[in-house]
Amino acid sequence: MTTAVPVIDGWFTIDEPPTLLGRRCTECGTYQFPPTGSWCPNPGCISEDMETVPLSATGTVWSYTDAQYQPPPPYVSRNDPYQPFAIAAVELEREQIIILGQVADGFGVGDLRVGSTVELVVEPLETDGETVKLVWRWRPVVSGEAGDAR
Amino acid sequence: MSGDVAVLGVGMHPWGKWGRPFVSYGVAAARAALADAGVDWKDVDFIVGGETVRNGYGGYVAGSTMARALGWNGARVATCYAACASGSAAIEAARTRILAGLCDLALVVGADTTPKGFLAPNAGERWDDPDWLRFRLIGATNPAFFGLYARRRMDLYGAGPADFAAVKVKNSRHGVHNPNARYRKEVSAEDVMASPVVSDPLRLLDICATSDGAAAVVLGSAAAVRKLGSAARVRIRSVSTVTPRFPNTAVDLPDIATDSAATVTAPAIGFRESIAAAAYEEAGLGPQDLSLAEVYDLSTALELDWYEDIGLCARGEAEKLLHEGATTIGGRVPVNTSGGLACFGEAVPAQAISQVCEVTWQLRGQAGARQVDGARVGLTINQGLFGHGSCVILST
Ligand SMILES: [Zn+2]
DSSP states (O other): OOEEEESSTTSBOOSSSOOBEEEEETTTOOEESSTTOSSOOOTTOOOOOEEEEEOOSEEEEEEEEEESSOOOTTOOOSSSSOOOEEEEEEEETTTTEEEEEEEOTTOOGGGOOTTOEEEEEEEEEEEETTEEEEEEEEEEOSSSSTTOOO | OTTOEEEEEEEEEEEEOOOSOHHHHHHHHHHHHHHHHTOOGGGOOEEEEEOOSSSHHHHHTHHHHHHHHHOOOOOEEEEEOBTBTHHHHHHHHHHHHHHTTSOSEEEEEEEEOOOSSSOOOOSSOOTTOHHHHIIIIIOOOHHHHHHHHHHHHHHHHOOOHHHHHHHHHHHHHHHTTOTTOSOOSOOOHHHHHHSOEEETTEEGGGBOOBOEEEEEEEEEOHHHHHHHOSOOOEEEEEEEOOOOOSSOOSOOTTOSBOOOOSSSOOOSSOHHHHHHHHHHHHHTOOGGGOSEEEEOOSBHHHHHHHHHHTTSSOTTOHHHHHHHTTTSTTSSSOBOTTOHHHHHOBOHHHHHHHHHHHHHHHHHTOOGGGOOTTOOEEEEEEEETTTEEEEEEEEO
């Protein structure tokens, strides 16, 4: 029996609909991703009270590219032979933050434009024996309506 | 000016894929710089090394590794690591020690031996290291970041692959005349466009290689200059090693995400632009004063970003500047007269120092077929991973 788990703990949820998990300063409201700091990154704030919060599940593309050659380790390719994948840097409006991620399976650079809308999905990054390791990805919103891609 | 530090000597070991220990390149560059300065190694009272992280312990303590290789002389020692900015951090350590009156003659050396292929993170499982995580979770190589910047130029400003290729063509024509360059062959736009895509829209020939190489400079105080004689000396007018200001909204290697600008307004200028701004301010000079610039063309498209970041033109106008010929030798403000990373490939701890070597030769009128007529002021700029600014302004 296979089980699906996040490739890294605490960065995103995998139940539908998935979300990235960020931190937010309870003092000044500054967001942070990845959710790894235990103090506020704002130099004008000395708070050490960061709450974990879900981040916006849709955003606009800041830019995009792809990996035509297999990246070196520690990247693990799921496919043999290697299949190129796209990468997008996505701006979340509420959080005013840009987060990188792979682009969802089946989509490439031709499906993206600077300023176009994408939504968060989780998909397999690799399979390790019976365990499928999931990662967050950005999926182009084709119809212009989140949750209704393809 | 009494507040200036003089560049007494410069030297390089040619870039290539020589496969020898980095120390051997460093010694060659250091000896060349000392000879160029007319300075005896035994009189050097401060040595700074640019650290290399891919050559074992000797690379971590590059300053003392070089001191030992040249023969222990009792000099004070330091080693600097600031990723691609290591060389200018090392220059700044030497310069500030001279300006503090604590030393008269400083030797700065950077040398590297590099592996083949993509620069990958150090081995081991490191789930708290952003440089490791970007490969592990996303497969985001360095060229992927360059691809993001290049694509943004295309979608925002209408730039295209032909514009990027033209940067390579220009730099290859410059580098043909540089005996220290690794690639000394003219490249055509067709060559670039026919090379395979690495990270869309960038092709193999848009992206710089990694190389072995070394560069060194000898810096001196006013007292050292007096002692050596009255010859005109190139002066360091400013060094900018600034960090970003929060929130840093630029997508920067190796980070998976930017700072959030939700609660604090982003600075009026981005990080790369702020690196040059600090150097101009410290030197009391501006972009209009530049005779030439050496910018860090990790990719062809990135060179265009730098034109705007150092104020040679407005945002979105870099392609126009390039096609007018302004940044070609013979133009208004030639960029990468050395041939740039396009012709060198990157030797991380040596690269920023090599930029200073090129500007020094230009300001002395010793650049041969690459010479910029009447060069008076030159700027070098780059950026190191994890928020390291690197900009040096030199003048006659
Ligand atoms: Zn705060």
